[in-house]
Structure formats: structure tokens, C-alpha cells
Amino acid sequence: MSGGTSNQGGPPATGALSASTRGTQRAPASRAEVAATLAILLVVAGIVVGRSIARRLGPHPTGEECAALLDRYVDHLVAAEGGPLPVPAPALAERRARARAKASTDPEFGRCPVVITREEATCALRANGADEFERCLP
Numbered sequence: 001m002s003g004g005t006s007n008q009g010g011p012p013a014t015g016a017l018s019a020s021t022r023g024t025q026r027a028p029a030s031r032a033e034v035a036a037t038l039a040i041l042l043v044v045a046g047i048v049v050g051r052s053i054a055r056r057l058g059p060h061p062t063g064e065e066c067a068a069l070l071d072r073y074v075d076h077l078v079a080a081e082g083g084p085l086p087v088p089a090p091a092l093a094e095r096r097a098r099a100r101a102k103a104s105t106d107p108e109f110g111r112c113p114v115v116i117t118r119e120e121a122t123c124a125l126r127a128n129g130a131d132e133f134e135r136c137l138p
């Protein structure tokens with residue numbers, strides 16, 4: 001088979017190369033595309049930073065409101081245990097006292113007036129169960 005036009009082992013014909021790579025080559029991004037991408041990134045970063053600043057500067061619950069949150073959470077946990085309802089007042093008071101004693105040594109609970117917003121505290125106080133209570137808090 002001599003004299004054929006076979007191109008075995010050699011470089012591909014230029015027409016075949018340009019036809020096969022035509023769909024995969026991309027033009028460099030235009031200035032408008034780069035500017036649009038940068039604008040989107042800046043907006044997203046602004047939203048994240050803005051929320052953080054609003055959370056930090058917004059209203060927070062007082063120490064007394066945080067204690068009320070703890071009592072409410074204990075109430076939900078006691079009710080979820082499935083014991084007799086209504087829970088006897090002495091048993092509930094004893095559980096609240098234990099929870100407050102434990103919370104007084106917990107640094108996370110001490111940060112309640114700084115970490116939790118008033119909106120989250122209001123949501124948690126209105127909650128009808130421990131799961132709903134927990135969904136309100138960060």
C-alpha cells in the first residue's frame with residue numbers, strides 16, 4: 001500500500017485539528033464579564049459581613065431574659081421526658097435550680113446576652129417544644 005494518503009503516526013492534518021478543537025477553545029473573559037463576576041462576589045461578601053455586623057450591633061436579651069430562656073428550655077425537656085403532666089412544682093423547681101447551677105459554670109451560657117439576638121430569644125420563648133426551641137437559636 002504505497003502511495004496512499006494515510007497519515008499513520010504523523011501529525012494530524014491541520015483541518016482535522018481545527019475542526020476537533022473548535023468547540024473547546026474559549027476566548028478570554030471580557031472586561032464586562034470580569035466586572036460582573038467581581039460585582040457578584042462583592043455583593044455576596046457584603047451580605048455576609050452586613051449580617052454579622054447587624055447581629056453584633058442589634059438588640060440582645062438581658063441576663064434575666066437568658067435565665068428565662070434556660071427555665072423555658074428545662075420546662076420543655078421535663079415535658080418531653082414523658083412523666084406525669086403537669087409536672088409537680090417542686091420537681092420542676094429542682095430541675096431549674098440544677099440547670100442554673102450548671103449554666104453558671106458554662107462559658108457558653110455566659111455569652112447568651114452577646115451571642116443570641118432578641119429576635120432569637122423571643123422565638124425560643126414562644127416555642128412549643130424543645131426541638132422548636134433549639135431551631136430558634138444559632
